[in-house]
Amino acid sequence: MTKRTARATARANIALAKYWGKSDVALNLPAVPSISLTLDGLVTTTTVTFDEALAADVLELDGRPASAKETARATELLDRVRASMKAPSFARVVSANRFPTAAGLASSASGFAAMAGAAVHAAGLSWSDAKLSALARWSSASAGRSIFGGFSKLPAGVPGDAKLAAKPLFGEDHWDVRIVVAEAAKGPKKVGSTEGMERSRLTSPLYDAWVEKARAITAVIEKALKKKDLDTLGAAMEQSTFAFHACAMSASPSILYWQPTTIAALRTVEALREKGTSAWATMDAGPHVKVLCHAADAAKVKRALAKTEGVLATMVCKPGAGLQVK
Numbered sequence: 001m002t003k004r005t006a007r008a009t010a011r012a013n014i015a016l017a018k019y020w021g022k023s024d025v026a027l028n029l030p031a032v033p034s035i036s037l038t039l040d041g042l043v044t045t046t047t048v049t050f051d052e053a054l055a056a057d058v059l060e061l062d063g064r065p066a067s068a069k070e071t072a073r074a075t076e077l078l079d080r081v082r083a084s085m086k087a088p089s090f091a092r093v094v095s096a097n098r099f100p101t102a103a104g105l106a107s108s109a110s111g112f113a114a115m116a117g118a119a120v121h122a123a124g125l126s127w128s129d130a131k132l133s134a135l136a137r138w139s140s141a142s143a144g145r146s147i148f149g150g151f152s153k154l155p156a157g158v159p160g161d162a163k164l165a166a167k168p169l170f171g172e173d174h175w176d177v178r179i180v181v182a183e184a185a186k187g188p189k190k191v192g193s194t195e196g197m198e199r200s201r202l203t204s205p206l207y208d209a210w211v212e213k214a215r216a217i218t219a220v221i222e223k224a225l226k227k228k229d230l231d232t233l234g235a236a237m238e239q240s241t242f243a244f245h246a247c248a249m250s251a252s253p254s255i256l257y258w259q260p261t262t263i264a265a266l267r268t269v270e271a272l273r274e275k276g277t278s279a280w281a282t283m284d285a286g287p288h289v290k291v292l293c294h295a296a297d298a299a300k301v302k303r304a305l306a307k308t309e310g311v312l313a314t315m316v317c318k319p320g321a322g323l324q325v326k
């Protein structure tokens with residue numbers, strides 16, 4: 001019986017210019033371009049073993065057997081790899097997250113990036129980063145960005161373009177910035193991002209305006225990133241965040257990801273700016289506030305967020321590396 005195995009690590013990323021909405025649901029193509037920063041310290045390690053003795057794919061997540069739904073999502077990715085294998089077989093996938101509980105960050109981006117890297121390597125295929133990114137992107141669009149370290153961009157997808165991939169913009173040494181995460185609530189969010197963005201597309205009166213504006217916002221962010229202009233980038237990043245949240249809030253039924261602590265943390269960020277610290281907020285499909293600032297200001301920003309009413313925990317993240325396959 002033949003067994004082929006490989007292990008990969010990938011890290012979470014935070015979007016500076018947000019992805020929200022799909023132009024092709026079947027191919028999981030984003031309707032808007034996005035730009036992200038891959039973060040150090042939030043790591044998923046995944047081992048994939050193709051094993052002829054298996055009668056089905058088996059997925060283990062953080063030491064527990066995965067649900068049928070989770071396993072089906074892994075099988076979809078594995079099927080796309082098996083389509084290129086000479087002697088395909090089922091696989092055992094063991095995935096573990098090293099995410100400090102304070103992170104309040106989702107692991108699907110790092111999870112699918114690591115799974116893509118491990119599966120392709122275990123299959124004995126040598127795929128380019130772009131091909132790996134397209135594979136991860138198909139499972140979860142934000143995962144396409146975690147193939148790369150530092151700052152990367154996922155363009156908007158033209159319907160039908162199955163090869164759409166993220167591309168690296170700048171490595172993790174480009175700019176010494178930090179993301180300070182403020183955890184605003186415990187427990188899983190009620191509406192996941194896949195469902196939230198579909199509901200926004202189908203029912204929000206603001207959706208078309210969001211898609212149109214997102215292109216211009218992303219262009220501002222890309223230019224500011226190149227020039228390392230934190231104030232210009234930060235203001236555009238906040239607009240990207242608030243525009244997609246407004247889109248979600250105005251969907252039917254409404255999707256409101258914020259908690260009272262979210263607003264309190266946003267006020268803290270405003271107050272920091274009023275006192276001269278360049279600190280800018282962003283939020284994903286959840287209540288947590290993530291603050292972009294210069295490395296030299298991270299300790300001050302962390303202290304201010306930790307003192308904010310309702311904030312449960314804080315952590316500081318540096319720019320991180322991309323996919324690593326062993």
Ligand code: DP6
Pocket residue numbers: 014015017018019020028034108139140141142143193194195283284285
């Ligand atoms: C708000 O990548 O999780 O975090 O492609 O449906 O799996 P799917 O969605 P996902 O969405 C992330 C949305 C976001 C913004 C972002 O990361 O760009």
